[in-house]
Amino acid sequence: MKKRFFIISALFLLFCSLILSTLAAAFDSDRVLKESATVSNDYLKKTLFVGDSRIQGLGIACSSTTPATFFGVQSCTAAQIDTRQGNLTVNGVTKSLTIIDAIKQDGRQFDRVYMMFGINELGSGGGTAAIIRGYRSAFEKVRAVQPSAQICIMGVMPVFNSCSYVSGYTGEVANPKILALNEALVDLAEELDAYYLDTYHLFATSDGQLLPDASKDGIHLYSSANRQMMEYIKTHAVPQKSVQPYSAGDLNGDGNINATDSVILSQILAGWDITTAFDAADCDGDGEITVADSVLLAQYIAGWEVTLG
Secondary structure, eight states, X not given: OHHHHHHHHHHHHHHHHHHHHHHHGGGOOTTBOOOOOOOOHHHHHTEEEEESHHHHHHHHHHTTTOOOEEEEOTTOOGGGTTTOOEEEEETTEEEEEOHHHHHHHHOBOOSEEEEEOOHHHHHTTOOHHHHHHHHHHHHHHHHHXXXXXXXXXXXXXXXXXXXXXXXXXXXXXXHHHHHHHHHHHHHHHHHTTOEEXXXXXXXXXXXXXXXXXXXXXXXXXXXXXXXXXXXXXXXXXXXXXXXXXXXXXOTTOSSOOSHHHHHHHHHHHTTOBOOXXXXXXXXXXXXXXXXXXXXXXXXXXXXXXXXXX
């Protein structure tokens, strides 16, 4: 009986190892961030991190040494980005807000937004397809309030194997599930023209679980490991967006005039801290940025025979 148990255990571990090695090869994508020159604080000043308690931990460990902004809500899933509230600090005031409401109240247009969700969904028994649907919805909601930002999906980090036998994992080894989800997140990044940061392999042992010295509970990182992650972020930067010549109505300089530009103009009129060319926002060419520009831009997008600039 003992011999059979060891054989079955060995076969199971071999199967898991094959899954891990097969999926690891799937991360060969141009959307996966490669090593880059170390970015400065100017990069981080215009960077927002959103997610669950793991983002909370990153913020606690790094907020005193980096000018980035962190909106993390404990136990939050991607699908709950505009429904689950947490104590978030916006403009120096801490209050109970959803992540989306915090972004709106913050009032800044960030250059990039990093998103980390997935561990809570897996922990409650969620499947990859359902998690990706929630992530896609969260992505769209972030894009609606941060239309000019580049978005980076952060990989779900591994856990201790001992954590696999709790909650929704129901006795299965969690890390192959996490790696399979990360593979799907790479595909999602390709689909949505986003980037992917491979934080899984940063903290994974050779057998695919979380490094033993990175965490006490097997899920959340020590402050030292969070600081290591921030250094990794700084040396695997999102490439700078290519800047196109601005024209009237093209507020984000992407060469197109569409609803995204209308959202940016609305944010400017609402007092958000938006960086764009004045001539692009001054749609009627009268030397001022007013509601009249917003009306004219809306008419142009709707197909009216109007002239911008």
